[in-house]
Amino acid sequence: MxxxxxxxxxxxxxxxxxxxxxxxxxxxxxxxxxxxxxxxxxxxLPAWDTRRIVDSRWEHLAWMHAHWADSVVSGEELMSAEE
Incomplete structure (x- = not known):
C-alpha cells in the first residue's frame, strides 16, 4: 500500500x-x-499535492507559450506600457 x-x-x-x-x-x-x-x-490537501499542482500549472503554461505564443509579455512590461 x-x-x-x-x-x-x-x-x-x-x-x-x-x-x-x-x-x-x-x-x-x-x-x-x-x-x-x-x-x-x-x-x-497535503503539501506535496499543492506543490504538484503548482508545478503542473507551470509546465502547462510553458507548453502553451512554446506552442501558441508569438511572444511572452511580463506583468512588469504591461504595467510600464500603461504608464
Whole structure:
C-alpha cells in the first residue's frame, strides 16, 4: 500500500495577503478557505499535492507559450506600457 501521513504533510499556516486572499507557499495565492466554506466543502490537501499542482500549472503554461505564443509579455512590461 502506498500512502502518507497527512499530519506529516500539513501545509504551513496561511499568511493573510488581504481580506480575501491567503498565502501558504511562496507565489501561491488562495481564496481564504473560511470564505469558501459556506459555498463549497473544503478538503485538506497535503503539501506535496499543492506543490504538484503548482508545478503542473507551470509546465502547462510553458507548453502553451512554446506552442501558441508569438511572444511572452511580463506583468512588469504591461504595467510600464500603461504608464
Amino acid at each position: 502506498i500512502g502518507f501521513r497527512l499530519s506529516a504533510q500539513r501545509p504551513p499556516d496561511p499568511r493573510r495577503v488581504n481580506d480575501v486572499v491567503v498565502q501558504r507557499f511562496d507565489h501561491v495565492y488562495e481564496v481564504d478557505p473560511a470564505l469558501m466554506r459556506d459555498h463549497f466543502q473544503q478538503h485538506d
